[in-house]
Amino acid sequence: MRRIVVHMMVxxxxxxxxxDHDLGWHRVDDELHAHxxxxxxxxxxxxxxxxxxxLMEAVWPTADENPDFPPVMHEFAGIWRATPKIVFSRTLRGVGPNATVRTEVDPDEMRALKQQPGGDMTLGGVDVVETFRRLDLIDEYRLYVNPVVVGGGRRLFGTADSPTDLDLVETRPFGNGVVLLRHAVRRP
Structure with a gap:
């Protein structure tokens, strides 16, 4: 069974x-990018x-053509192109190759996808994360905690209306000070 995994910086x-949507404080170096x-x-x-x-589509389809990008970024460009994407949007109509649009999250469709063979599915985007959390579709959180206090902006879990119990599965520090906190959702 495939899992739905949140994979986000915080x-x-x-x-x-x-x-102002600033992501400049994300500390992604070659070690973290390779991970x-x-x-x-x-x-x-x-x-x-x-x-x-x-944001991803603006950079990654051709990132491996940029000689100024390091090899880890070139590698991710291939990963981005090869991996199917499901985009949740009520306004987006056109998407690139290997992507489809859904106007809303259908819990039954997502549960059916989880039953298919293959690798886990990664989930990104704060609004869609909150929708998946509320519908109890998330199986794991991989949060990369950056050693910075931003002081304002948009919180990852700003709208949670009920607790989600989690079990710590892994912690991993990186040389740049980022720490992975990996939690599995606890279900009865």
Whole structure:
């Protein structure tokens, strides 16, 4: 059975983006990017909101053609192109190759996808994460806590209306100060 895994960066004070959508505080170096590549290469799908998809699609389809990018970024470009994407948006109509659009999250469709063979599916985008959390579709959280206090912006879990019990599965520090906190959702 495939799992749905949240894979996101967060500040020490719980923000996924700073004021004015700032992501400049994300501390992604070659070591962390290589880890991301290793984790994401085995995913069977990227499940994303429109904003996350558009940010990724603006860079990764041709990133391996940029000689200024390091090899880990070139590697991720291939991962991005090869992995199927489901984009959740009510406004987006056109998407790139290997992507489809859904206007809403259908819990039955997502549960059916989880029953199919293959690698886990990664979930990104704060609004879609909250929708999946509320529908109890998330199986694991991989949060990369950056050693920075942003002080404002948009919180990852700003709208949670009920607790989600989790079990700590793994912690891993990286040389740049980022710490992976990996939690599995506890279900009866």
């Amino acid at each position: 500040s020490l004070d719980g923000f996924f983006e700073g004021p 991301f590549n290793e984790q994401l290469a085995g995913m069977s799908a990227f499940l994303e909101g429109r904003v996350t998809y558009e």
